[in-house]
Amino acid sequence: MAGPVGTRPAPGGDLPEHPDRLWRNPEPKASYDVIVVGGGGHGLATAYYLAKNHGITNVAVLERGWLAGGNMARNTTIIRSNYLWDESAGIYEHSLKLWESLEQELDYPILFSQRGVLNLAHSLQDVRDSVRRVHANRLNGVDAEWLTPAQVREVCPIVNISPDVRYPVHGATYQPRAGIAKHDYVAWGYARAADALGVDLIQHCEVQGLQISNGRVTGVHTDLGTIGAGKVALSAAGHTSVVAAGAGIDLPLQSHPLQALVSELLEPVHPTVVMSNAVHVYVSQAHKGELVMGAGIDTWNGYGQRGAFHIIERQMSAALELFPVFARAHVLRTWGGIVDVTPDASPIVGLAPVENLYLNCGWGTGGFKATPGVGWCYAHTVAHGEPHPLNAPFSLERFVTGALVDEHGAAAVAH
Ligand SMILES: Cc1cc2nc3c(=O)[nH]c(=O)nc-3n(C[C@H](O)[C@H](O)[C@H](O)COP(=O)(O)OP(=O)(O)OC[C@H]3O[C@@H](n4cnc5c(N)ncnc54)[C@H](O)[C@@H]3O)c2cc1C
Secondary structure, X not given: OOOOOOOOOOOOOOOOOXXXXXXXXXXXOOEEEEEEEOOOHHHHHHHHHHHHHHOOOOXXXXXXXXXXXXXXXXXXXXXXXXXXXXXXXXXXXXXXXXXXXXXXXXXXXXXXXXXXEEEEEOOHHHHHHHHHHHHHHHHOOOOXXXXXXXXXXXXXXXXXXXXXXXXXXXXXXXEOOOEEOOHHHHHHHHHHHHHHOOOEEEOOOOEEEEEEEOOEEEEEEEXXXXXXXXXXXXXXXXHHHHHHHOOOOOOOOEEEEEEEEEEEEOOOOOXXXXXXOOOOEEEEEOOOOEEEEEEEEOOOOOOOOOOOHHHHHHHHHHHHHHOHHHHHOOEEEXXXXXXXXXOOOOOEEEEOOOXXXXXXXXXXXXXXXXXXXXXXXXXXXXXXXXXXXXXXXHOOXXXXXXXXXXXXXXXXXXX
């Protein structure tokens, strides 16, 4: 009850203290040993491992918006490592192993849930490709199984395995160690840990050009002024081609909108993650209870972080075909992000044609799962000035030499 006039607490005065900030909010210094461009998951993880693994702490992460406001906060959080080629298995499995101890490493909850991923096969060719991938995965030490339709139903009882639907389920690959995590917690965990090691996280600072002298990058031009840098590591996801163009580098990237949606909160009905290339949808259930559904990319190129209605319509009709039980669920929210796609559906991680400039991009629809792994390897690449063995196959030169890592099959509908 309120006390007499004059003794009442000030409005809000009875609320608890403001919780501790997770990171500082520093002014940029005149120069840094390393500037990371882009404060998404990859940029934050790179900064953390630069400090943690290599003792390089005079580092700034420059983010034009707010930390993890790009794809990191917009993705559907699927984590798996069941890619076809040895090169991909190497980096994605390294990442999955890091996910398995990330909560302890960062001392921060990330809600990593290894609930498994099913990739459905709907045609004879799908079955052949999928079984081949299971064998390739096993040779690389990646847990993978081939499931019959009845076994699919055991793992996820609400999948429609009727033979009478337009795309009947002939079976599925299954990776039990795959799963999901809470994306914003992952970003905050890395940001907090990097900040504690001395990294400056600078938000609302857009990199508008690269300062280059004698073929070597020496800093970045930003809307807060020019900041000197010994090395510059790009991690700007869908906008990497724009930033790299500032150094005269024309990257083999196309930027596309990719969108997703969530339903209203439901009781637990969906115990795993289900993906279907042919039907073109994938679904999981978030910790809170929303069904999280993703679709393929919008084929239009663009930089607007928006979706389009026709994609949602297709996505929902595909989802209903696989999960008739969703017919009564309501859509709560839908959004889009901008993903950067390479011609072979594999990323570019390594050195740039300009000295002391580094590239991490082209993760397209599937870079969230790579966050710890690429942060680790990219930090090594930047620290040593040469690629980590796990990202060496993902150089920019492969588009000249032809040593492509074609992951269109396993990169899937998305992710
Ligand atoms: C709808 C959707 C669903 C997805 N689902 C999955 C999934 O289930 N599993 C999976 O593995 N991957 C998924 N992805 C892909 C994944 O989100 C990305 O590959 C990954 O997040 C990219 O790395 P990032 O987190 O660093 O990117 P971002 O978070 O986009 O970080 C890049 C940052 O750079 C900043 N930036 C850009 N230009 C500049 C500049 N000039 N100056 C300063 N900062 C700049 C941006 O603001 C942004 O914050 C999905 C993506 C989308 C959009």
